[in-house]
Structures are given as structure tokens and as C-alpha cells.
Amino acid sequence: MLYWILEFKKMCFEFLRISETQSARNAKGKSSVSKMRAVKGLFTSAKARFKSGGTRMGIVLGLFNPELSPFQKKKLLHEFHTFFDLNKDGMLEWKDFDLARQKICEMSGWKPGTDKYIKTHDLFVTIWRKLSDIGDENMDGKITTDEWLRMWEKFNEQCIKETKKENEESPEKKVPDWLQAYIEYKFNLYDRTGDGKIDVDEFEYVLSDFGVPPKDARSAFLMFSQNNEKKVDLEYFKELCSDYYRSDDPGALGNFITGKLVFADE
Numbered sequence: 001m002l003y004w005i006l007e008f009k010k011m012c013f014e015f016l017r018i019s020e021t022q023s024a025r026n027a028k029g030k031s032s033v034s035k036m037r038a039v040k041g042l043f044t045s046a047k048a049r050f051k052s053g054g055t056r057m058g059i060v061l062g063l064f065n066p067e068l069s070p071f072q073k074k075k076l077l078h079e080f081h082t083f084f085d086l087n088k089d090g091m092l093e094w095k096d097f098d099l100a101r102q103k104i105c106e107m108s109g110w111k112p113g114t115d116k117y118i119k120t121h122d123l124f125v126t127i128w129r130k131l132s133d134i135g136d137e138n139m140d141g142k143i144t145t146d147e148w149l150r151m152w153e154k155f156n157e158q159c160i161k162e163t164k165k166e167n168e169e170s171p172e173k174k175v176p177d178w179l180q181a182y183i184e185y186k187f188n189l190y191d192r193t194g195d196g197k198i199d200v201d202e203f204e205y206v207l208s209d210f211g212v213p214p215k216d217a218r219s220a221f222l223m224f225s226q227n228n229e230k231k232v233d234l235e236y237f238k239e240l241c242s243d244y245y246r247s248d249d250p251g252a253l254g255n256f257i258t259g260k261l262v263f264a265d266e
């Protein structure tokens, strides 16, 4: 644990050093400066927490409060708009999941009628059915941003209750069933060469399709791969994703999994 903390601190300093040199070199103006300040703030808060040392993980993760923090809401809404609402009409419908299904089939060269094509279709039908069962409160076939956030609050509540009942070890790592399946799809989408791990080029390539700037994608990858030292396989990817969806910890490495570097107000 201590080793990991020291490594993480080392990496943060290195990341800041590189970014500062780059930002001085590029001098891109106000927005880039304020972005760097926000990134700095994030690391400072993470460092402070590590220094204090005694904070219990459950408290850090904000799991004893079912309400979503502004930080959690920002992450969840970012995911909603960038990766789920593919036709950009502000709500989730089967259409969006059908587009996601087409995207992976096209990128992977799976032709209609093939085994992979049919399996992917079934997978997306299942994901959407499970998600709309719990998320679409008024059953109009659409999930609005309000319904989306309430769904996550209900899930938080449910996890808190289960923890009290069963005294489970890591409720903060729990994600809903539909999301488990979606995370595996996402991993396969990133893993273009199919070797069971994601590298920085694959990450940058896939995210560019979602409008994420290459520089941000690479910096994010550097963060969660701990300077390319940690292999980003499915197991680690799942951990990072559950941090992204569930954790309220601004220092969690999973916060970088969408390629977005800062969630603070700019």
C-alpha cells in the first residue's frame, strides 16, 4: 500500500512537471492555464489525503451518503452525454444503444449474419432492457438525465442497505448488472488488437471517435496506467470503471477512464 502511494505521488509530480513544461512552451492562454490549475488542485487534494493517512476508504468514497455529490453527478452526466447519448438528443433510447452496437460491429469488421454480429446485437438488447427496467421511471422508452441520476442514487441507497445487512467488504466496487456487460463491451471496443489489454494508442484512437482530444486521452492513460507500469487488462479496467461510476474520491485513478482530465468548474 505504502509503495503504491509513493509511486502515485512520484507519478503525479512527474505528470505536473511534464504538463507545466508543455504549458509554458505552448502558452495556450487562459483556459489551458485554468485547466492546469484545476489538475494541480486535484493532485494537491489527493496528496493531502495520502499525507493524513488515516482516512478510511469508505468515507473517502462517500458511500455512507446515498445522495450523489456534485463531483459524482458531473462524472455520471459526462458519461451520459459523451458515451451513451450517441445521437446527442439529450436522452437515452434504444436508438443510442443500436448506434453503439453498429459502431463496434463496423470498427471490428463484423458483418451482418456472423456469429459476432448476432451476439453483439443480443448483448445490446439485454443491456438496454436491464437499464430501462431500472432507469426509465415513467416507462416512456427514454431515460432522461434526471432519471439517470435518480437511478444512480437509488443504486447507492441499495448498496448502503446491503452493506448494513451483510457487512460486505467492498460495496464501493459494485456496479449494476447491465453495467458489467457494458464495461466488457467497452473494454473490447478499446482493445482493438484483441490481445487482452489496452495500450495508449488504442485508447487515443477509440476516444478520438467520441471527440476526446488526443493529448487529453494520452495524459489520462498515463495517469491510470501509472506511467505505463500497470497493465490495463479487463480486471484492472473493471476496477477503474467502478471507481468512475461509484467513487466520490477526486484522487481515484478511475476518474481518468473517459479521457477527461478535470471535472471541477472551470
Ligand SMILES: [Ca+2]
Pocket (backbone or CB within 6 Å): 084, 085, 086, 087, 088, 089, 090, 091, 092, 093, 096
Ligand atoms: Ca439519445
Ligand SMILES: [Ca+2]
Pocket (backbone or CB within 6 Å): 135, 136, 137, 138, 139, 140, 141, 142, 143, 144, 147
Ligand atoms: Ca423516461
